[in-house]
Amino acid sequence: MHVSVFWTWLGLARLCLAEHGTLSLRTYRNHEKHAQALRKRDMEHLAKRSPFTVDLGNIDYLSGGFYYVNASVGTPPQEVQLDIDTGSSDIWMFGVNSCDQSKFLCAGGVFDESASTSITILSKGTFKIQYFTQGSGVTGDYISDDFAIGSQTINNLTMGVASKAVSVNTGIMGIGFDTNEAAYAEAIAHGETNVQPYANLLDVMKSQGLVGSRSYSLYLDDLEAATGSIVFGGYDKAKFQGDLSILDIQPNAQTGNYSDFSVILGSVGVTDSSGSTVLTTPNMPNIVILDSGTAFTIIPQDLLNEIVSYFGAVNDPTYSYIVRCDLNGMAGTLDYQFAGPTGPVISVPFSELAVPLIDFQGANPVPITDNEGHPICRLGLSAPSTPDEPLLFGDTFLRSAYVVYDLDSLQIGIAQTLFNVTDSNIQAITASAIGQSLPGNVASVLSTPVLTATPGLNAAPTFASGAAATSLETFGTGKGDAALVGVKTTYTNLATDIPGATATAQGAGSTGKKKNASGPSGKEFAGGWWRALLVQGVMVTIASLVGAGLII
Numbered sequence: 165m166h167v168s169v170f171w172t173w174l175g176l177a178r179l180c181l182a183e184h185g186t187l188s189l190r191t192y193r194n195h196e197k198h199a200q201a202l203r204k205r206d207m208e209h210l211a212k213r214s215p216f217t218v219d220l221g222n223i224d225y226l227s228g229g230f231y232y233v234n235a236s237v238g239t240p241p242q243e244v245q246l247d248i249d250t251g252s253s254d255i256w257m258f259g260v261n262s263c264d265q266s267k268f269l270c271a272g273g274v275f276d277e278s279a280s281t282s283i284t285i286l287s288k289g290t291f292k293i294q295y296f297t298q299g300s301g302v303t304g305d306y307i308s309d310d311f312a313i314g315s316q317t318i319n320n321l322t323m324g325v326a327s328k329a330v331s332v333n334t335g336i337m338g339i340g341f342d343t344n345e346a347a348y349a350e351a352i353a354h355g356e357t358n359v360q361p362y363a364n365l366l367d368v369m370k371s372q373g374l375v376g377s378r379s380y381s382l383y384l385d386d387l388e389a390a391t392g393s394i395v396f397g398g399y400d401k402a403k404f405q406g407d408l409s410i411l412d413i414q415p416n417a418q419t420g421n422y423s424d425f426s427v428i429l430g431s432v433g434v435t436d437s438s439g440s441t442v443l444t445t446p447n448m449p450n451i452v453i454l455d456s457g458t459a460f461t462i463i464p465q466d467l468l469n470e471i472v473s474y475f476g477a478v479n480d481p482t483y484s485y486i487v488r489c490d491l492n493g494m495a496g497t498l499d500y501q502f503a504g505p506t507g508p509v510i511s512v513p514f515s516e517l518a519v520p521l522i523d524f525q526g527a528n529p530v531p532i533t534d535n536e537g538h539p540i541c542r543l544g545l546s547a548p549s550t551p552d553e554p555l556l557f558g559d560t561f562l563r564s565a566y567v568v569y570d571l572d573s574l575q576i577g578i579a580q581t582l583f584n585v586t587d588s589n590i591q592a593i594t595a596s597a598i599g600q601s602l603p604g605n606v607a608s609v610l611s612t613p614v615l616t617a618t619p620g621l622n623a624a625p626t627f628a629s630g631a632a633a634t635s636l637e638t639f640g641t642g643k644g645d646a647a648l649v650g651v652k653t654t655y656t657n658l659a660t661d662i663p664g665a666t667a668t669a670q671g672a673g674s675t676g677k678k679k680n681a682s683g684p685s686g687k688e689f690a691g692g693w694w695r696a697l698l699v700q701g702v703m704v705t706i707a708s709l710v711g712a713g714l715i716i
């Protein structure tokens with residue numbers, strides 16, 4: 165997720181607005197200059213105005229949430245791998261010597277500006293972006309060059325090339341609204357009115373006639389899968405269950421403009437062998453942002469607390485909540501219902517919430533296990549660390565959902581994903597006027613924006629990195645034995661049925677639900693091996709690799 169309040173962090177006194185004006189102007193001029201060429205290309209490409217699919221790779225040891233595309237930039241083509249990010253809107257890659265390999269992963273290759281014959285340097289030194297990951301930041305040049313993904317080449321695309329990148333593991337392919345481009349958002353935040361966003365990847369794909377609409381669909385597949393896919397200009401009917409349910413994208417409550425994939429979350433519940441419980445909280449309904457660049461799902465603190473005690477997760481100083489990867493055999497789903505009470509429900513299997521912890525110290529990355537050899541995982545949920553941080557729904561949610569992002573109709577199509585599907589049945593999204601709907605089940609649209617979205621109640625606890633393993637001392641006491649507080653119910657679900665929910669259909673009263681999950685015992689975790697790991701600071705080292713990749 166990109167942050168627009170960037171300059172305070174960098175300590176730069178003020179923003180040079182003239183530069184942004186200049187950039188917009190240059191970009192605009194470029195477009196004018198090539199308008200004729202583009203029209204010609206449009207004609208040539210009319211036949212191509214159809215959806216196309218690009219494979220996604222997943223480097224799963226990066227918190228189970230690093231989905232990349234292979235892209236090539238410039239002439240001759242230079243290969244780079246870019247993290248695909250629905251939460252930001254700029255594409256950038258590492259420039260030569262822009263990333264300090266002694267401190268960061270610096271993965272995915274480097275683009276050498278001087279080696280491309282088709283490059284235009286639009287503006288030197290003015291590309292700047294910061295992400296929610298604490299301390300992250302990228303500065304560099306704006307360029308225009310050819311950009312190829314899958315079978316398609318996009319000509320003269322505006323992109324960033326880093327001259328310095330800090331706490332960001334890879335280059336990033338932001339595919340959000342152009343109104344969320346770092347330079348534009350920053351200029352608007354500083355009261356500039358005479359600025360335009362530049363045409364970003366989706367704008368240019370459409371204007372160059374590669375696709376019929378500014379839309380795409382993401383299939384991340386399950387935690388175990390090494391690949392996923394993205395369909396530009398369409399969606400893949402083979403990859404989800406039932407119909408797509410349609411959610412209106414919510415405009416920014418302050419500006420009224422559309423700048424991110426905000427949708428309304430109605431409730432959060434848990435389904436296990438004893439039925440479904442909707443967790444009670446004053447924090448619903450709420451706005452959540454669908455963000456593939458975030459590895460975890462960020463939910464209000466009170467809900468997190470309940471779910472943490474339900475799983476018997478342990479609060480570790482470095483990783484926040486850890487669980488045994490097999491969740492001690494607990495089975496069930498975490499159920500997110502969108503829009504209103506008849507809105508679609510996406511059920512995330514518990515197993516999708518346990519994100520493996522990996523030790524990078526040896527020759528090969530290996531899973532971290534407890535004394536008895538059980539792999540240890542992070543619970544893939546967290547809470548906002550400051551009250552104004554948004555609820556970002558990242559990969560531990562998105563893997564269980566098939567999501568269609570339609571920036572033209574300002575709608576999200578969502579359905580329960582089908583894991584491990586290799587078939588495909590691609591449908592084009594051609595409607596391109598605002599207000600035209602995605603094909604799908606429209607009954608669940610809740611068009612009233614929630615203007616008073618409340619973030620989590622409390623700030624998450626903070627820990628000094630490398631702190632003593634105090635939480636492990638108390639491990640196993642009173643954990644894994646928590647009652648879920650909520651309303652026993654069954655879901656009316658337009659997207660999918662929740663297994664186990666029907667058993668409690670008539671029990672619509674308020675009941676607490678007791679789940680005796682035998683959480684991992686203190687003995688297993690508090691062993692010398694685990695402690696030594698913390699004392700040696702190895703965990704901290706891993707955290708500096710993995711933690712930095714958490715939220716993009």
Ligand SMILES: *[C@@H]1O[C@H](CO)[C@@H](O)[C@H](O)[C@H]1NC(C)=O
Pocket residue numbers: 219220221222232233234
């Ligand atoms: C990216 O390219 C590399 C090298 O050609 C290949 O091994 C890998 O499978 C590709 N990944 C994807 C997601 O296309």
Ligand SMILES: *[C@@H]1O[C@H](CO)[C@@H](O)[C@H](O)[C@H]1NC(C)=O
Pocket residue numbers: 198201202284319320
């Ligand atoms: C891209 O820009 C370059 C340099 O400005 C120009 O020569 C070329 O024709 C442009 N290509 C397209 C397809 O517009």
Ligand SMILES: *[C@@H]1O[C@H](CO)[C@@H](O)[C@H](O)[C@H]1NC(C)=O
Pocket residue numbers: 352357419420421
């Ligand atoms: C909202 O959009 C309008 C035009 O679409 C633009 O003039 C205005 O500056 C935008 N406001 C913000 C805060 O982005």
Ligand SMILES: *[C@@H]1O[C@H](CO)[C@@H](O)[C@H](O)[C@H]1NC(C)=O
Pocket residue numbers: 386388389583584
């Ligand atoms: C998908 O396939 C992988 C192996 O390729 C397997 O580990 C995983 O359990 C499968 N997931 C489901 C939901 O069947």
Ligand SMILES: *[C@@H]1O[C@H](CO)[C@@H](O)[C@H](O)[C@H]1NC(C)=O
Pocket residue numbers: 645678680
């Ligand atoms: C849950 O566990 C506690 C002790 O850990 C036990 O006293 C209680 O009877 C158990 N409840 C159920 C429903 O199994």
